[in-house]
Amino acid sequence: MGPNEKTDLELPEDTIVGSPLATRKTHTFDHIGSFATVAQYTPGRTRNRILMSIYIVLIKAKINVLLPFGPLAIMLHYLTGKHGWVFFFSLIGIIPLAERLGYATEQLASYTGPTVGGLLNATFGNATEMIISIYALNNGMIRVVQQSLLGSILSNMLLVLGCAFFTGGIVHCNKDQVFNKAAAVVNSGLLLMAVMGLMFPAVLHFTHSELHYGRSELALSRFSSCIMLVAYAGYLFFQLKSQHELYKPIGEEEVANENDSDDEEAPEITQWEAISWLAVLTVWVSILSGYLVDAIQGASESMNMPVAFISVILLPIVGNAAEHASAIMFAMKDKLDITLGVAIGSSTQISMFVIPFCVVVGWIMGRQMDLNFQLFETATLFITVLVVAFMLQEGTANYFKGLMLILCYLIVAASFFVHIDPVASD
Template structure:
């Protein structure tokens, strides 16, 4: 077992602590904090079990499984929040996940790889620049879809909530269709372009998960059980959210954009760092961009349709400030990730951008 897995195994102690505090109806701020910490190892083990099962059942079914469970943490937390009517928090957490994955994930990767392997001077060659350009263009598409409702509301006095919802339903179907075509492109017609990116999480599993004495049904049971525990922890997290926001004196936007994504994607940042320390910056890019694309093209439209079915007016009508932050993030990411090279200063640039946006969200009323 790797040091990363040992650390995550120890963090599971926060799961019973969180559930116990929630059962005892303790102070909401303590429930919120322990629930957030408990989500970190749960998200990691769900990713581990998913990848192990995917390796066993083949590339096509494995790819579909990764699509379903790749961002299950964000989906579960968002669905629980959506059911409670916390639509603004859901929107903020979706935007925050994209921003954090791109700026923190890639920033850490470029910084660590640049410092360790190129002695502050030389640049790291990145392979598969064509894939990077495709991913960047896909992110641009997602930002366009998110920008359009805000632009319509800004330029029209009559374009209200009803029309925004209708536009979002159409946009959700279009985004899901494009995401399905991306899967066809990456897993079928142009699979050769993605084959070298398969080991995106080195040291995530032991030898048993990779084939020795591997029990498929056992790992499927673990995946299901972990997902159920994640639902319970998410209930505790969301249930304590509103009171915690009031006690901390923070806005829903800041909690959603900055705090929640760090809980849900902390393991991805660790993975990006591990890849960078092994001089596999291209794998870091695959992890960060892949997760962001899943959220923008799959999770967000899925939640729009789920809100439709649940009677909650979830839509793609993000506020202007959040859309601006997403635009800045995508522009900065594209400027450093599509030329096939990276260096430590570009990592600092991305991390500085995240700190700047985090400060702006903290100060925004």
């Protein structure tokens, strides 16, 4: 009777009533009890994990104080109809969303490695530009699409990379930071190919040497876009599969050392949480981008500011907030290979994928989106690619190179502030 009494005491009452096998051994019921405990506390743990994830992504960062400007912009759109304020508040509201996109991508990159991480940063960092471009293209605002994408390339190559080199050089002022020169040369070659694709339609147009005026330029743009998409697909295969050894960061062998492993930060959210947040933030950016695009023309008139300046300078600065924050952070940690993957990789992705993709989407929509970015914009891009290619050819970075890139961007911004779009003037 002694052992049986012990068993009855250790069994929960509901288990005794509901189970016909009341004579099993004590350790069997202990095993069942352990599963019951897990089943009982799993929902609570899941709820706490969700609340913690919301706190980390939407509350913890100081830049999240700007999140209410997005809903405020939508309210102003329906209540007042003042395009200047709607544009301004939408612009501010997208800034924390773009930064949080960069944060979620950075967390996901912790699970994928530096090469795929840089590609993910570039891809989701460009999500804002792609969404804005699709909305503008659907509304027939082809020049806004062209200028905003051009501005994203200029912003990434001059402002983002310049700020990253400058801050990284200040933090590590006692040495020249190094990066993988071979990977930078490949990206520079792709950027020059993109310049070629954009230059020939513009030259064809302004030299009046088209076989069929207005149609040859469009046909050449669509053909070149398909070629550029094939080249970008080949670049991805080259980067991730064929020659992935080429993209290994400088000194990767030393990362396994204990001193380096201590410096690595553990991700704050799980891999699936990062993927979920990327989806949620992308949807919210797409909603807010629609109101932003609708208010561009009215904002230009109310603020007495050229549409070209808004499209080339203001929109990309907001859209590149994710790249800006990520590139500076990695440069300060002396991880310039990831910085280049974010900044130059993003420029490469826009020029070789997003722009041709928009041409193909416009083709499907029946919009005459082409690669003729006008002479002024094409010349600006060509000179920018040359300047950055010269900066990268040594494989080193310092604060002075960063300062020169930032000053070059200021010259570009001033140029577009006094530039009149020839299409608008006609």
